[in-house]
Amino acid sequence: MIQAVGYDSKTRLLEVVFNNGRTYCYEGVPPKVHKGLMAADSKGRYMLSEIIDMYSYHAVSGRKRR
16 A cells, blocks of 8 residues: 655655655644654554644645656
8 A cells, every 4th residue: 555655753754655656745743643654564454544634735746756
């Protein structure tokens, strides 16, 4: 489900690149949630239960990876 993850602890911005190439930025994500994502056995399940629909997000245009 997830290809890459980036996180800025100062702005609490979590950037996720999904396997379909789309990139989304989730706003206001606490460091402990990012750490939980990185430690999760299933990052996809963690995203679904702890991040998706829990934080404001926006798609990043022009950064689709192939």
